[in-house]
Amino acid sequence: MATELGPTPVKEPASGGAPIHHKPKGVGExxxxxxxxxxxxxxxxxxxxxxxxxxxxxxxxxxxxSFQKDAGLDPATGLFTEGGPAGFSNYTNWIFQQCAAPDGGTVACPPGTLGAQFWSATGTTFYFTIITVTLETILGFWMAIIMARTFRGRSLVRAAVLVPWAIPTAVTAQLWLFIFAFEGIGNKLFNTTILWTGSEIPARWAVIIADTWKTTPFMALLILAGLQMIPAEVYEAAKVDGASAWQRFRMITLPLVKPALMVAILFRTLDALRMFDLPYILTEGSNNTTTLSILVVNQIRQGFNSAAALSTITFIIIFIVAFIFVRFLGANVVEQQTGAGKGKK
Amino acid sequence: MKTPKFLLPVAAAGALALTLSACGGGGGGATATGGGDAANGLDARGPITYVQGKDNSNVVRPLIEKWNAAHPNEKVTFKEQTDQADQQHDDLVQNYQAKNPNYDVASVDVVWTAEFAAKGWLQPLKDKMAVDTAGMLKPTVEAGSYKGTLYAAPVSSDGGILYYRSDLVPTAPKTWDEMMGMCSIAKENGIGCFAGQYAKYEGLTVNASEAINSAGGSVLNADGKPNLNTPEAKEGLQNLATAYADGNIPKEGITFQEEQGRQAFQDGKLLFHRNWPYVYNLAVTEGSSKVKDVLGMTALPGKDGPGASTLGGHSAAVSVYSKNKATALDFVKFLVNEENQKFFATQGSLAPVIEALYEDKELVAKLPYLPVLKTSIENAVPRPVTPFYPAVTKAIQENAYSAIKGEKTVDAALSDMQKSIESASAGQ
Structure with missing residues (x-):
């Protein structure tokens, strides 16, 4: 968006610099x-x-x-000793879910070790990401369209919408923990007896509901910024040509807001992939709500080096997702901009 | 672009940054303490720092003021951590790892002692550094020891208490079976029978190991090896699983941490409740409490007599990186002397570690749960003492949770627990 106006003239000289200076190129130049x-x-x-x-x-x-072994215990002294180089074993242990065996080799990680949770945590992370980002995009778009209209008290609505986003996540999580308690207002209000944090599907949805509540405003604001960049004349012209509201939305709003929307979705996706505080406080990762980040933090307490490997794996996963976004979904944005730039010259 | 010179300052800055920050790093692991006593600062005196979690009941500051007034040249500075145990643990690990000489004396949770000792971060409290532990409750001293050496002097203790409704229960149950037999009373009154803490967190480790220990089993044997494939361990965990399946532990029990359970008990929704001593004050003073006048207290139920409570509490440890260890040791002794132990008990409701104080009339009048707590602590078993505690507690939580919910048989859960602990302590 608007890179041609970028406030970084320092970059210009590298690519020629001619447009800045109006005198012909000389020796001193x-x-x-x-x-x-x-x-x-x-x-x-x-x-x-x-x-x-x-x-x-x-x-x-x-x-x-991540290429060092974690400290092991010397049985004679009862003291920890440095583990030494590990090669790729920290990585392969996570990916193939292998744990140390008492006799020195490796075994498939028994349930109850962190190693046994790698793939389920990866699955959970993507489950949360896909569902929350989808919900937040739809609700955020809807909220943005409402906020883009001119009506009395618009600034009040815009400020009010921001409140959930402004509250620190840890506080939000604590609030929702009270709501989702067995004797909490959630069950009281709907006259249900759901164990929100005690069984798998409700626990996952508790996290999704809290996250959507918290982050939809962020989505709405980014999309609103995109909506406001669409000039009103375009809509007027379309109206004159007799385009219906749906056509205006599909043919004008959607394509013109797409760059902003893509950026918003990308941000949220990357954010959701590192989700930590909400599930950590709401459920402590029980009932299949352990995300990769929670696994990393738990592993830090058991061994730094293995945790370093896991966070590198998490980093690579997030990087791949970001790459896919920019390369395949955002490719259009880049093309349009360079195309426009060329056209100007 | 054309000139590589453009990149020069940038590269220089980057390289400099890397070198500088590399200086700050440093390996962790064990340290061989060489040199004489002087080199280790065993005789050195001077200002020190005391590190502890949030001082909620304001007991540490008055004590430090008292100390500072008496020792103007060996002043103690208080470094207050957060009130979250995990964060306190991580903060200590980071500072020990960085060999911070300013973490002279730290308050260490009983379950961290073995880990920190095995990392070589704690000064053994022996020989010149010895602390007199005669007169202290034995389980608290065991919890501060690793491989037979004391590494942390017990400062405060904690044990589980069985609270019950004295209006509904004629005589307090002594064994688990007796208690389960009384669940019909709960049914008649339309309330839940028993609950402890069964959400998947540290509290579940406490409750599951209590169940196992009370049935005569143990999580780890004397050599620190897992010992879970035993009939006793099975009976213990099965007790919890059966009670949950029968509804004797209400279904919301699976979401209970300390506070949710206390709330349910105070609202009159539970006949029996396992919790810590802090509940007493709240249950008799909070306006909303429905059990004010009918609050009974007894030791946790076991197989044939009192059960084995899990031990809580904190100890004071001297860092090997401290420069003024003589002062640090004196301060540790100061924290555990009888006068200050009494102060902790009256001001902060912290259970003392000195046995005699449990019979102190003045204290018992103020804290009526002390006699029960003494039985509880005397029968207490420290949580598994192992340097791999973080992995062991996860293994217990994960599998006990599945077993109680009935997603796994008790046999499978115990065997998985056994294998997980074996794997965690196998090292690499």
């Missing part, structure tokens, strides 16, 4: 550009420095750790 580039680099350096510390180093460190 190249020097000016070069020194500008150098300046930019020095100005960028502190940021890169900070990013290297907070992003690059932890990632590299985690990857290095």
């Amino acid at each position: 190249d020097n000016a550009i070069a020194s500008q580039g150098k300046w930019a680099a020095w100005l960028l350096a502190p940021t890169i420095f900070a990013l290297a510390i907070v992003i690059v180093y932890p990632i590299i460190s985690a990857i290095v750790m």
Whole structure:
């Protein structure tokens, strides 16, 4: 969106720089550009420095750790000793659900170990992601369309809608925990006796309901931003041509809001794939609500290196999903923009 | 693009960042403590820090003020952690891992002692660093020990109590079977019979190991190996599973943590309830409580007599990275002396670890549950003492939960528990 207007003129010189300066290209020009580039680099350096510390180093460190064995117990002294290099065993143990056997080899992880939960946690993570993102997109779109209209008290509605999103997730989870308690208002209101956090399907839906309640406003706002970029004239012209409301929605709103919608869905998907706090507080991961992130946190308490491998696997899974989104679903967005850019020249 | 020079400052900055942050890292694992006493700071005195979870009942600050007034050159600073046990654990691990010399004395939950000791983070409390444990309740000392050496001095203890409705129950049950026999009273009155904590969290480990220990079994044997394929363990877990299937434990029991259970009991919806001593004060003072005048307390029921409660509580441990260990040791002794133990009990309702205090008239008048609690703690079994506690507790929770809900037979659950613990403690 709007990259041509981007506030980063420093990038321009690298791709020619001609549009900025109106005088014809001369000898001094190249020097000016070069020194500008150098300046930019020095100005960028502190940021890169900070990013290297907070992003690059932890990632590299985690990857290095994931190839180390976790500390084992020396039976003679009762003290932990360093595990040494592990090769890919931390990764293969997760993927093939293998655990250490008492005699030294590996066995299929017995139920009750974290290793036995890898694939079910992956399944749960995607289950939550697909259902919550779908619900949030539909409800968010609906809310955005309402908010885009002009009516009395519109700003009040916009502010009110944001409230669930503004509450920290941990607090939200605690609130829903009270609602879903056996003696809680959820059961009282509908006169039911559902064990919301004590059986599988209700537990999953408790998480989905709480997450949808919390994150739909975020979706709605991103979509609203996209809706507001559509000029009113387009609709007027369509009206003059006799397009029905449905046609206007399908032929104008949807295609024009698509870039914003795609970004919103991408953000939410990546977010939902790392879902942690809601299920952790609501159910502690019981009844098949353990997501990959919960598994990572549980594993951290049992061994850092194996947890590092698991978080790297989670990272790769999320990366693949993001890649699929950008490559196959967002491809159109990129094409349109470059096409428009070329047209301008 | 054309000039590689463009990237130079950026690359330089990146490289610098990596080197700098690498300095901050460092391996964990065991540390060999070499050098003499002086090098280890065993004789050194000076300011230290005491690390503990949130001081909810405001008992730590007054004590530290008292200490600081008496020791102006060895002042103690209080570092308060959050009130979440998991976060306290992780905070301690991170700081020990980073060899932080400022975590001189830390309050350690009984279940973490073995793990921290096996990592080589805790100063053994022996020889020069010895703490006198005579007069302390034996199970609390065991819970602070690893492989026969004391690593953490017991400061506060905790044990389970069976609360019951004295208006409905004629005589308090002594055994599990007696208690189950009284469930007909609950049925006549249209209330639930018994509940503890059966949601899938640490409380389930407490309750499941209580059931197993009370039936004469044990989760781990004396060598720290799992010992679950025994008739006693089976009987213990089967007791819970049968009670849940019969409805003697109401179906919502599977969602109970301490608070939900307490609420149900206080609302008059349970005949028997297993919980910690903190319930007493709330049940007799809260306005909404329906059991104020009919609150009975007794030891947990066992097979032929009192059951084996799971031990709770905290101990104080000295970090091996502390620079002023002599001061740290003195402060630990200060925390466990009789006067301050009494202060903890009266101000914070923390169960003392000194046996004599349970007969102190003044204390018993204030905390009437002390005699019951003493029986409970005397019969208590520490939760499995193992450096692999985090994995062991998960294995117990996962399988006990399935067994109680009836998704798995008790035999299968115990055998899976056994295999999971074996695998966790096999190392790699």
